[in-house]
Amino acid sequence: KQTKAVLARFQYYSQELNERLAQKAELERLLKEAVDMGQFTMFYQPKVDLRTGQIGGAEALIRWQHPVMGTVSPDRFIPLAEETGMVVPIGDWVIQAVCAQQAQWQREGQRIVPIAVNLSALQFRESNVLQTISGALEQHGLDPRWLEVELTESLVMHDPEAAQQTMRQFGELGLRISLDDFGTGYSSLAYLKRFPFHYVKIDRAFVTELTNNPDDAAIATAIIAMAHSLRMSVIAEGVETEAQMQFLRSRHCDYLQGFYFSRPVPAEKFNKMVQDGNQLALSSDLSRPPHT
Ligand code: C2E
Ligand code: MG
Ligand code: MG
Ligand code: MG
Numbered sequence: 001k002q003t004k005a006v007l008a009r010f011q012y013y014s015q016e017l018n019e020r021l022a023q024k025a026e027l028e029r030l031l032k033e034a035v036d037m038g039q040f041t042m043f044y045q046p047k048v049d050l051r052t053g054q055i056g057g058a059e060a061l062i063r064w065q066h067p068v069m070g071t072v073s074p075d076r077f078i079p080l081a082e083e084t085g086m087v088v089p090i091g092d093w094v095i096q097a098v099c100a101q102q103a104q105w106q107r108e109g110q111r112i113v114p115i116a117v118n119l120s121a122l123q124f125r126e127s128n129v130l131q132t133i134s135g136a137l138e139q140h141g142l143d144p145r146w147l148e149v150e151l152t153e154s155l156v157m158h159d160p161e162a163a164q165q166t167m168r169q170f171g172e173l174g175l176r177i178s179l180d181d182f183g184t185g186y187s188s189l190a191y192l193k194r195f196p197f198h199y200v201k202i203d204r205a206f207v208t209e210l211t212n213n214p215d216d217a218a219i220a221t222a223i224i225a226m227a228h229s230l231r232m233s234v235i236a237e238g239v240e241t242e243a244q245m246q247f248l249r250s251r252h253c254d255y256l257q258g259f260y261f262s263r264p265v266p267a268e269k270f271n272k273m274v275q276d277g278n279q280l281a282l283s284s285d286l287s288r289p290p291h292t
Helices: 001-034 074-084 087-105 123-128 127-139 155-160 160-173 206-209 213-227 243-250 266-277 278-283
Strands: 040-049 053-064 071-072 116-120 147-152 176-182 201-202 233-236
Touching: 001 053, 001 074, 001 087, 040 087, 053 074, 053 087, 053 266, 071 074, 087 116, 087 123, 087 127, 087 147, 116 176, 123 155, 123 160, 123 266, 127 147, 127 160, 147 155, 147 160, 155 160, 155 176, 160 176, 201 213, 206 213, 206 233, 213 233, 213 243
Parallel strands: 053 116, 116 147, 147 176, 176 201, 201 233
Antiparallel strands: 040 053, 053 071
């Protein structure tokens, strides 16, 4: 009787497993198709340099436009793409796309700013991401200073030794590295200092409540002060209000990124914003000196 119950349960589990595998295979097929059919595009979100009030850089964010499903958010497909391994070819496509775009703007004589791509854990750990990047830079004749990478804390902490080594190679290549979503994990900045990060990105979670929650204000202030004393620059993510902008400015944050300045936008629109440098500064009133 017991055997029967166990068997029934096994059948249930294996059915569930089969369904999961089928779904995974289906998703893998969809993602392959997306790469082949050109359903991915890159959007760009400006990072405003608080010293100049100008766009000092950008983050490249992938968008999946599926003919039936419509726009699929990266939060929904990147984790799944990670599970199937498809995140590696997708990530390679991202690197190619951003390098090609930057090189095209440069050929046209446009002003360009460094653009950061997000690297996924699998892409960082198990692929030849260094070769992919250096190959893409070379192919497009692009100086490494125009490409940056964003890595999360959990990605780095998974295998600190290996991460340190890969990051050192990035550095030798001339790439700048951001520590993304900082504050959501458990590591201290003092520990993370052993990794060659140039920028720390304060996670949106602390920025959202910055002006209502004294704890979040204290955390953001401490992150900025500590990053500076460790010779790293600070980027605040998810800045949505004037009050948040003023607060971060008074604490000498270096760069701001968020809907207050601009949502992620298509390449053409982003390029216009970079060329027409004053637009952002005027709309956000960065021309005034910060009040402390
Ligand atoms: P992330 O790297 O932390 O990117 C920042 C996310 O915050 C983006 O969401 C951006 O649109 C959003 N954001 C920016 N400013 C604001 C704001 O003021 N308010 C709010 N509510 N949100 C803001 P998105 O584009 O949906 O991307 C989500 C995540 O997906 C990214 O988080 C990143 O982890 C991943 N991702 C996006 N593109 C790529 C990619 O090309 N490769 C990889 N591996 N991951 C990617
Ligand atoms: Mg990022
Ligand atoms: Mg982030
Ligand atoms: Mg994030």
